[in-house]
Amino acid sequence: MGANIENKSVLLIIGGGIAAYKSLELIRLLSKQGIRTRAILTKAAKEFVTPLSVASLTGEKVYDDLFSLTDEAEMGHIQLSRSADLLVVAPATADLMAKMTTGQATDLATTALLATDKPVLIAPAMNVRMWGHPATQRNLNTLKGDGIMTIGPDDGDMACGEYGPGRMSEPEAICGAIVDFFQGSAKKPLRGRKMLVTAGPTHEPIDPVRYIANRSSGKQGYAIAAALADLGAEVTLVSGPTRLDTPRGVTRKSIESAKDMLAACEAALPVEAAIFAAAVADWRVEAESDQKIKKREGQLPSLSLAENPDILATVSARKSDRPSLVIGFAAETETIIENGKAKLAKKGCDWILANDVGTGTGTFGGDDNQVFLLTRDSVEDWPKQSKEAVARTLADRIAKYFQEVDACLT
Known part of the structure; x- marks a missing residue:
């Protein structure tokens, strides 16, 4: 763990997919690196992981409601999106990617992503046919053109029983990408190529x-x-x-x-x-x-x-x-x-x-x-x-x- 990694912070946006369970392990791995994590859960994400389990691992309050007056007074969505050093969307569902592409702000997650001035990393996860759909690939190219960083997805067995690209990258890989980002480009002479x-x-x-x-x-x-x-x-x-x-x-x-x-x-x-x-x-x-x-x-x-x-x-x-x-x-x-x-x-x-x-x-x-x-x-x-x-x-x-x-x- 380098001094340039300790005390860094991540705002983790957990999307509503079966891969959401991997976000718990990701939080644990980031903590071992000395990286602080706050989390936003989408409404669909709460069908897969509970706010209590996420809060237990982050040691922080979990945010999920755009219109919570208490949260808006204590930690407004703009401040929440800008207080982190990096925003990470894992899993990034097809729906979330589409909303990011068109600049929608329909809930706390999408509003934070639209309001942030910090770098964003997404870890896509979805059914193989959804991933290969021309609309998703157009959205992916648009997001990359906007400077959004991506990791994955990997090939593998799907919860739906199909096989192919669409599996969210493993927590170790996502954590490694985050650490690489915080280490900067000094040892990354091929960054951006x-x-x-x-x-x-x-x-x-x-x-x-x-x-x-x-x-x-x-x-x-x-x-x-x-x-x-x-x-x-x-x-x-x-x-x-x-x-x-x-x-x-x-x-x-x-x-x-x-x-x-x-x-x-x-x-x-x-x-x-x-x-x-x-x-x-x-x-x-x-x-x-x-x-x-x-x-x-x-x-x-x-x-x-x-x-x-x-x-x-x-x-x-x-x-x-x-x-x-x-x-x-x-x-x-x-x-x-x-x-x-x-x-x-x-x-x-x-x-x-x-x-x-x-x-x-x-x-x-x-x-x-x-x-x-x-x-x-x-x-x-x-x-x-x-x-x-x-x-x-x-x-x-x-x-x-x-x-x-x-x-x-x-």
Whole structure:
């Protein structure tokens, strides 16, 4: 706990969703960091958590009524919204986001949000279809344009029984984002920069049961996303199927096939840097069967393959919204540097991280990696180290790159 975190205060606005129960743990975690919390409960939030439980954890009175004369005399809604160092909305329901977008002030929560002159962080939480609805996505983009910070949502099981993006980020992740905010930008050289990372394998379906895949675990890409987020970047992680948890402060888009990954990457643009660490399958079955291909004695199925889209080359070749820095990976089993240089030239990207994934290296699925950073003018031989260490080194190099770009512009 740093001195710049102690004695900070948060006004926590708890929206009316099933994820409201997570707000109790968030209050406890903030308290452990020395961060004081006041809370506003919406009318719907009180269906999920009680004012008594919230007050017991904050040690403060809980506010819920815009027209309470006593509260208005002691702590007016304007003073309440401005006495905190940061406003946090968790969960931020679709309804609350819509009201924030249009500047409504229909209750204490929305009035405080409209009256505040302090930064605001929201943690969206809603059904997967509500999250994906064009109206919600428009509202999200508007709020971001207004300077509202966001964390999540994550992919996961919903209370409604569906699965997908919409789960509120875990309290530990939200607390971490709040701590990062209070620590300021001194150690966050990538704050405010949007970045895209791909990770994991792709699964190319043969039929409803079988698919073509590879041995990628996604560990390196996830570590890169986490390292960039730790430096303050706003990271979108486009991930193939993995068993890994979404890194703190990262927005994850889960996909299956190479076509899906390309579409998700293009939807994430524009970004300032794109790091393509995913092991995308080069081929897919040209005609996927909609029924399981039955095994017949003495007969082997004939599978005709088609080439998958080249995501790295496609993004590198974009005109109006090409990222300033495009980084690819070259997973090789021989002549690592030579093949990496050839890929750098062919794909049109700016950097290549070439690594040996041959039998016995333990790179695929393992915890360590050894890479060469290739640019048009140089080759760097990085020592074998953990994938987290590789990610931190790369994130630092990316931060240095943008610092040099900024210096040239001043």
